[in-house]
Amino acid sequence: MSFIVRTVARTADGRDIVRPKSFDKAELSIGRSPSSDIHLPDLAVALNHAVIRTVAGGDVEIAATAGMPFVVDGKSTEHQRFSASPGANIRIGSHSLSVEPGDGAEKGSVVITVERVGAISNASEEKEEAKVFSLGAVLPGKRAMAWAGVFLVLAIFLAWPLASIYTQPTDATRKVAFHADELWTSGKLSQVHKSLENNCQACHVKAGEAVRDTACAACHTKVHDHADPAKLLAAKGSLGIVGGTKAAVGSLFGIQPGRCVECHTEHQGTTAMPVTDERFCTNCHTDMSKRVETALKDADDFGSGHPQFEPTIRFAGPNGLPAFRRVSLDANPKEDNGLKFPHDLHLSTTNGVAQMAKTLGKADGYGAPLDCANCHTRDATGTTFVSVKMEPACGACHSLAFDQVGGTIRTLRHGDPAQVVADIRAFYRAGAPRSAALQGMDRRRPGDFATAGQRTNFAQTSAMHIGNADQAIRAVFSKGGACFDCHTVRSTGNPTTPFAVAPVVLSKRYMMKGWFDHAAHDTESCASCHGVKGSKLAADVNLPKLAKCQECHGGQDAHKAVPSACAMCHDYHRTEFAPLMVRDHRTRGKAGEHIREKSLQEAGAGI
């Protein structure tokens, strides 16, 4: 058996040159060493890599000599025996040795065709210049990346939210968790609507339809309109180019003007519902009387366009029945409250009243000339004052005492003329006057009675310690008598109850259309707003006029101590609660939450 080795070389122009060489021996050495029978100038090949020999039975055997493997028909090995026919393909390094049986003249020999199949180096491999020199070799294609980006964005931000919208329930069974359509939010909801954060469709009911009032009214069942909607629209007047365009475009999409969301803008972050901007009011109320028929005065910025205050005043109407009417403070209205009370006399620092108050002493809350707080006390909220009660406020000085039994002082029944008459008659029937201390017109000195509060004005009830019962009754109800001094008394002609007292009704609240918080004005003294020092009559309406307020308050953007938007005193949706701005200013934390909750319940929010 002999070998024929055909070495194939490739020329630069791609032609193959085959150099055959015959070996008449049974074993050939293969290696990089120039002395090898089959010389492979390949650095991946050991100097003496392997031997190939013929063995009995027409087989061929190849064995490694340097412990380095080679590949026979795709299998890495260090020793392989195979039949010369059909032969095998051996790969050593970058060289291929294909072993075949010779045919024709070469019959009986084993033909080994040696050919370099791998490039000398990586750089020598075929390279596409445009590709390897550009970034395209190391990055995925731009087109592929573009498609991937488009797909990713559409999948996450369009398909996922849409899937969520069409698969998730919107009723109570909806999970309080992230829903994919939240990816579309344009900002956090306000604090009060926080619970709706996961439920876009609570407000955005129908796809492509701007939020309707019906969505709001689904929860806020009791919020009423500010006024007749048609009138509201008319009051707005011309919208101008911008507003008009907006309305026209909006109407194309079925967006009605005057929607809740026009004022109550959402998705502005987790904040409290913002206080209504002044312009939302002045848009309509400026020169409103020119556009709609209304009893309301035109109103503008508080600093420049607010009408004079018009408190609700009580009048004596026809037939002596009380009537109420709003009168401008500019008209210096007098109210009919049925009382005689000169503020000036009581607030003097020098007169008898002042001296009396000083004598009463600190223990009873006096000890100095009278001030407002001696009679007027705040209510629990601090917003306003409780009604002045006769007994604690007036009674300290204006005593109704007329008799003393043992250590107990007997007083006339305040507020009940018939009882007064009856008590006096009973007193005389029992043989009055009996106490030396209560005799006649004797001058009483402080300290005569057990309680300081009842001693001082005894002189007035003591008028009845003269003559008989009828004389005493007349004296009490007439000028100089205990009742007459403070009350309007008329005679009835009825001998049983000969006198009647006009009922006293003190106004609890003058400003029915607005809101005033006394507590917010604690930094001021009473007299800085209420000019009562010079008030001689109880009928005086001692409310400060607009100009007084404007000393500190200006419009929303005024450079005044207290810039005041309309919402500081007025509410758009009026309830029995103070305007939102006042509430937010006054109450924080738990108390604020409580009030908010109550007011929302009132508005039918179903909390």
Add this chain to the structure above:
Amino acid sequence: MASKSLRQATTGRERASEHEGFLRYQSFKWLKIALLISAVALLVYAFNDVQPRPNGGSIYGYVTGTIGVLLILWLTMLGLRKRAITAGRWSLKSWTSAHVYLGLSLIVIATLHTGFDFGWNVHTLAYALMMLVIGSGVFGIAAYAMLPQALSANRGETTQIQMLDNLRMIDRQLNEAAQPLDADGAAMVRMSLDDDPFGGGLIARVTGRYGKCGTRAALAAVRAHHIRVEGEADPYDHVEVLLERKRSSLSRIRKHLRFKALLEVWLYIHVPLTFALIAALFVHIVSVFYYW
């Protein structure tokens, strides 16, 4: 002679050229237009009192939004337009100039469209993508303005093919020279031969640092392994010289690759993100009207 001096004037490195690049095209015509648009947008924004605060849903928001989206679509059209080079008023150069400056004016238009109302949502995603696209474009302009000279200086007069052929020639010589070496020596040389001169990935391309360079490793190994014996002909000497030559050749190629990478890399952000941006814009528009 006149023609010769003219040619010299235009072939020198300092081009006293009548060439007008897309940046200074028609004495910055598009820059002026873009500045004007931006100034108008800013001015209107400043005097436009949107309540409760500026947002994309105001009239101003709708106008800037519409302008923005049309502009983005038009800017994207450059990809189509650039494939047809024409001259004249609407030349490709004019388009490119407009693309750059109007694209920059989007920073103002789109930012004012947002009313600075940002959040973790698809709307801000679209804005962020747009800013990334613009940012990558700015990088591209900077690269185009600064790198070609360096690229050209590095390349000298050789072409890329010549660079590669030079490398292949050194490899052949290395292969020849290493034939007498034993298995260890051959393995060292193969570290260099088997190493892909274009391998190394994006970071290597952009930084020019090839940490796993086979040639450098081979050179270090040959130097460490080889103890020189005076007066003897040593095949390692030749191998070392060739490896040194290959390293120098590689360093030039890699510098070239780095400049090319910097000239190209921004497009791999600019183009794909543009399409992601258009998708995000589409979702942005759909979603704001879906949940009106």
